Amino acid sequence: MAKIASQHLCPPLCFQLKTSFLRNLPLQWPNLSGPGTRFLSASSRISMSLRAGIVGLPNVGKSTLFNAVVENGKAQAANFPFCTIEPNVGIVGVPDSRLDVLGKLSKSQRIVSTSIEFVDIAGLVKGASQGEGLGNKFLSHIRGVDSILQVVRCFEDDDIVHVNGKVNPKSDIEVINLELIFSDLDQIEKRMDKLKKGKAKDSQSKVKEEAEKSALERIQQALMDGKPARSVSLTDYEKEAVQHLCLLTMKPVIYVANVAESDLAQPEDNPHVKQVGELASQLQSGLVTVSAQVESELTEIPPEERNEYLNSLGVSDSGLGNLIGATYQLLGLRTYFTSGEKETKAWTIRAGMTAPQAAGVIHSDFERGFIRAETVSYNDFVAAGSLAAAREKGLLRSEGKDYVVQEGDVMLFRFNV
Numbered sequence: 001m002a003k004i005a006s007q008h009l010c011p012p013l014c015f016q017l018k019t020s021f022l023r024n025l026p027l028q029w030p031n032l033s034g035p036g037t038r039f040l041s042a043s044s045r046i047s048m049s050l051r052a053g054i055v056g057l058p059n060v061g062k063s064t065l066f067n068a069v070v071e072n073g074k075a076q077a078a079n080f081p082f083c084t085i086e087p088n089v090g091i092v093g094v095p096d097s098r099l100d101v102l103g104k105l106s107k108s109q110r111i112v113s114t115s116i117e118f119v120d121i122a123g124l125v126k127g128a129s130q131g132e133g134l135g136n137k138f139l140s141h142i143r144g145v146d147s148i149l150q151v152v153r154c155f156e157d158d159d160i161v162h163v164n165g166k167v168n169p170k171s172d173i174e175v176i177n178l179e180l181i182f183s184d185l186d187q188i189e190k191r192m193d194k195l196k197k198g199k200a201k202d203s204q205s206k207v208k209e210e211a212e213k214s215a216l217e218r219i220q221q222a223l224m225d226g227k228p229a230r231s232v233s234l235t236d237y238e239k240e241a242v243q244h245l246c247l248l249t250m251k252p253v254i255y256v257a258n259v260a261e262s263d264l265a266q267p268e269d270n271p272h273v274k275q276v277g278e279l280a281s282q283l284q285s286g287l288v289t290v291s292a293q294v295e296s297e298l299t300e301i302p303p304e305e306r307n308e309y310l311n312s313l314g315v316s317d318s319g320l321g322n323l324i325g326a327t328y329q330l331l332g333l334r335t336y337f338t339s340g341e342k343e344t345k346a347w348t349i350r351a352g353m354t355a356p357q358a359a360g361v362i363h364s365d366f367e368r369g370f371i372r373a374e375t376v377s378y379n380d381f382v383a384a385g386s387l388a389a390a391r392e393k394g395l396l397r398s399e400g401k402d403y404v405v406q407e408g409d410v411m412l413f414r415f416n417v
Contacts, residue, residue: 050333051145052145093113098337099113102378105382118149149253150255184229184248195216228250253285256289257290267289273289333350335349337378355375359415380395
């Protein structure tokens, strides 16, 4: 007999939804079909918690931003370099207003958001790839994240020491990017030497090694030209061949322009922000503007007073969702929902995943025994008022194994194991 899964069978991971505010201003997205986007194969399993690494030079506001966006953040923030040595980690629920709507319509006992993990990585300096400022250790922390949030200082303050003596976003970005490039070049050189010395045991291994060698040669040349590895066009097979190296410049980047409170309302008037925006566009990266100091202050204000405070600064938007949205865009991610009386929950999948693969994110049994997925779009679900009403009105579709899940689908899986 077929089983119905509107909720997950395994114990849920419960995350608190952080109600902090970041100021997001016009974003610049890369072409999601271009070489700047990190796609894994549709069959790749994904973690329930994405990891975004916050990097930058010392004293640019990384730890202050981390503390502001992470509930009960405990990252140390102080006015001297290398204050953070071990990475601080915090998990934040992904804000999604659709969850509350679905939860009310389904009269759910609880609502569970998907999550993103922020990792506050210590400040990098020139020479980090050669060990300056414990740089090698810090660079190793970046290899474990899915995307990089590079915080760039775009404010003047004589009381906060800049590690290079003056505020210069272009120089700051170049320092970080060059250290990532140097680190990747060193890793590629070691790997190429190993490939030359080794001999493949069979024809399949030989083909894979040749693909890896070809890809690394092109990546190496791009790095020597000052371009990131993500700028190199690779086939899916070549991407898979070099994936084990976890190249730093292969990871998608979002530049976070950290501005003063006075620049929140009109960041486009800040010449530093303009400079960061131009570089982000050239480097196929996203751009978000925030004021880490304001976000820090907001965490000390009662929730009911935050909107009033933001309005007084000429700010009306919550930026945390947009910052996370930028990460979702760069990684090519989508959200679907399960909703019932017990629970309404958001699930993260990669764009292009089929219904069985999406079911497998909940539990491997769902994918292995997949029969079909009863599916309705979020808008149709809300218009109908319930799953039962959507079925009566013919809005509920029965989708098979080849169906590619769409953003906002509400799904009920039928499976048999």
